[in-house]
Amino acid sequence: MEYEKMLYLANGSEMPHSPQLKPQPFQALTPPDQYSAYADNFDLSLLPQDAGIPTTVYQYNAPQIKIECAWDCPTDNQQQQQQQPAPAYASSGHQLIPPPAYPHSVYPSPQSSPLQSEFASFGGYGKFHGSYDCLSSPSPSLDASSIKQELHILPPSPPESNCETPSPRSACSESIKAEPLDSSDIESFIDLNALLQQQQHQAQSLPDTKPDHQLLRECLEDTTFQKKHNLRPLALESFIGGLAEVRGDFEPVISLALEHAKREADAICMELQISQDPNAWTPSQVHAWLRSTLAQFKLPPAANLELKFSEDGAALALLSEEEFMRRLPESGSTLHAQLEIWKMAYADQPNSQPIQQQQQPGLDLWPPASYPMLNLDDFNGDSEDEEEMEVEAAVAPTPTPIAAVTAAATPTSTPVKRTSGGRTGGGSHIHLWQFLKELLASPQVNGTAIRWIDRTKGIFKIEDSVRVAKLWGRRKNRPAMNYDKLSRSIRQYYKKGIMKKTERSQRLVYQFCHPYNQ
DNA sequence: CAATAGGAAATGT
DNA sequence: ACATTTCCTATTG
Numbered sequence: 001m002e003y004e005k006m007l008y009l010a011n012g013s014e015m016p017h018s019p020q021l022k023p024q025p026f027q028a029l030t031p032p033d034q035y036s037a038y039a040d041n042f043d044l045s046l047l048p049q050d051a052g053i054p055t056t057v058y059q060y061n062a063p064q065i066k067i068e069c070a071w072d073c074p075t076d077n078q079q080q081q082q083q084q085p086a087p088a089y090a091s092s093g094h095q096l097i098p099p100p101a102y103p104h105s106v107y108p109s110p111q112s113s114p115l116q117s118e119f120a121s122f123g124g125y126g127k128f129h130g131s132y133d134c135l136s137s138p139s140p141s142l143d144a145s146s147i148k149q150e151l152h153i154l155p156p157s158p159p160e161s162n163c164e165t166p167s168p169r170s171a172c173s174e175s176i177k178a179e180p181l182d183s184s185d186i187e188s189f190i191d192l193n194a195l196l197q198q199q200q201h202q203a204q205s206l207p208d209t210k211p212d213h214q215l216l217r218e219c220l221e222d223t224t225f226q227k228k229h230n231l232r233p234l235a236l237e238s239f240i241g242g243l244a245e246v247r248g249d250f251e252p253v254i255s256l257a258l259e260h261a262k263r264e265a266d267a268i269c270m271e272l273q274i275s276q277d278p279n280a281w282t283p284s285q286v287h288a289w290l291r292s293t294l295a296q297f298k299l300p301p302a303a304n305l306e307l308k309f310s311e312d313g314a315a316l317a318l319l320s321e322e323e324f325m326r327r328l329p330e331s332g333s334t335l336h337a338q339l340e341i342w343k344m345a346y347a348d349q350p351n352s353q354p355i356q357q358q359q360q361p362g363l364d365l366w367p368p369a370s371y372p373m374l375n376l377d378d379f380n381g382d383s384e385d386e387e388e389m390e391v392e393a394a395v396a397p398t399p400t401p402i403a404a405v406t407a408a409a410t411p412t413s414t415p416v417k418r419t420s421g422g423r424t425g426g427g428s429h430i431h432l433w434q435f436l437k438e439l440l441a442s443p444q445v446n447g448t449a450i451r452w453i454d455r456t457k458g459i460f461k462i463e464d465s466v467r468v469a470k471l472w473g474r475r476k477n478r479p480a481m482n483y484d485k486l487s488r489s490i491r492q493y494y495k496k497g498i499m500k501k502t503e504r505s506q507r508l509v510y511q512f513c514h515p516y517n518q
Numbered sequence: 519c520a521a522t523a524g525g526a527a528a529t530g531t
Numbered sequence: 532a533c534a535t536t537t538c539c540t541a542t543t544g
Contacts, residue, residue, distance in 0.1 A: 429531070432535075465521085478536070483521085489535055491523065496534095507521055507544085 277346045278339060281313025289313075293338050299331040317343055432489050433498050433516055435475055436460070439468065458512030459502055 274285045281289060287305050294301055302308065308327045309316065317339060324332030430438075439450050440460055449467040453459045462468050465483035473481025490510060493499035502511045 429534085476535085481536080485536060485538090487522075488524085488537085492535070494523090501522095505522085 275313075276342075277313070278317050278342045279314040279346075281316070283310060283312050286311065286313055286316050290335060293335055294331055297331070297334050297338075299334060302328050302331065430475060432472065432486070433493060433512065435472060436468075437512075437516075439471065453509060458516065460510060460512075461506075462508040462510070465508060 274281055274289055278289070283306075286309055290305055290309060291301065293299075311319070319336070321333060321336040324336035326332070328335065436450065440452055443451070447464075447467070449464040449471065450460060450462045453461045462483075465486075469481050469483040469486045472486050473479055490499060493513075494501065497513050498516050499510050500513050502509050
């Protein structure tokens with residue numbers, strides 16, 4: 001049983017900011033495949049709010065923190081966890097987001113998630129608020145704040161990475177204060193898993209200290225947790241000097257934090273009694289998921305849901321967005337987008353085929369054709385170094401920490417043209433730039449391998465070149481893909497006017513050219 | 519040492 | 532034909 005906890009900051013309950021009116025040249029350029037859904041969505045938050053169409057985009061006001069956790073839907077302890085669902089945490093006035101149903105990933109909470117806001121002053125982040133030199137943007141209501149928010153939103157990404165630091169693991173990462181997590185989600189997984197195990201087996205000796213620090217920082221900075229448990233806030237400073245010395249003191253804190261996180265996610269997982277794999281859902285589970293998702297996004301409950309959706313998860317997964325829209329004009333897009341996320345998240349974790357679910361007869365047929373991504377172990381398996389394998393193993397069962405931002409899931413404001421019934425993995429001829437946008441739009445899948453630095457300008461940074469390359473390789477079924485090649489491809493875009501170098505060139509930072517950054 | 523930059527050729531669709 | 536992919540050399544920080 002592995003689990004991890006992700007902390008990220010979410011924000012406010014409104015996004016009444018003046019929407020940036022932007023033509024949608026990009027859409028015109030976007031090939032009508034399901035990937036375009038993500039590509040298109042990547043900055044929906046900037047689009048005019050389409051009345052009636054719910055969005056799950058980032059919200060840029062009232063900075064707030066949301067703590068979410070993700071891990072395997074455990075096969076044990078489920079009972080007890082079920083007994084203490086999320087509501088338990090509402091005590092201090094800090095309600096957690098409605099339980100995301102997905103055990104592996106935490107989905108973004110809808111606009112109005114009642115979140116606490118006093119965390120705005122979250123330690124260590126402040127200094128970054130002004131660190132951008134690229135904040136000048138046409139939308140006053142968004143820019144600075146939005147960027148700040150993004151920093152908070154994408155969990156495992158160290159704020160430092162926005163500074164001059166060229167690499168996620170560079171000197172910058174030594175700065176404890178502002179580094180809640182390592183930039184590499186993969187590392188985080190490992191750390192967490194390791195920590196968990198250590199905790200279970202040997203409460204005392206925690207050999208690997210470096211990773212612990214990340215987790216500890218994460219846990220400790222998570223004041224929500226403390227408040228919820230009426231714990232005296234711990235002085236982070238005390239850990240900066242020597243974690244080893246004081247470890248004993250906060251060990252319980254960690255336990256509580258982890259427990260807290262776990263319980264919450266488990267409750268969610270159990271609540272719906274569904275598999276992490278949408279394809280394994282029974283029709284009734286499909287209904288449960290649909291309802292839950294509708295509620296989560298505060299969409300009008302659908303009448304005759306059972307009649308409208310008679311298919312099981314596998315069939316549901318094959319439905320096109322159009323079909324969703326046809327059946328549920330108001331919420332179809334969102335549901336479809338959410339389903340895509342689930343599929344992606346699951347597909348990205350091939351090893352996670354949970355055993356805990358009520359296996360449905362006949363569903364085993366599903367995976368191969370629809371989930372090419374599941375094959376990634378094929379090429380991870382051998383030639384790759386051990387570390388890679390371990391990484392995959394660690395990542396797989398432990399869902400990518402879902403930075404709840406469902407930007408990716410956000411339905412496009414305009415009923416789009418996306419033909420295929422959405423499969424997640426599949427080779428296909430997706431373009432690299434599309435893929436990158438897709439990743440950028442779905443931290444659920446990419447972890448923090450890549451993220452926006454200035455969304456309005458289309459500037460992004462690859463935090464984990466290895467991982468991004470690997471993901472790209474998977475998508476294109478190019479096991480030998482690496483960052484060297486990927487970057488070469490990106491460089492081709494310079495000439496084509498799809499991407500360009502940033503003014504002040506920074507390592508691993510790229511920028512989409514105009515229509516492509518829309 | 520990893521990243522950046524391109525040229526050039528190979529490849530897959 | 533096109534969009535990479537692959538390989539490689541040189542340069543840069």
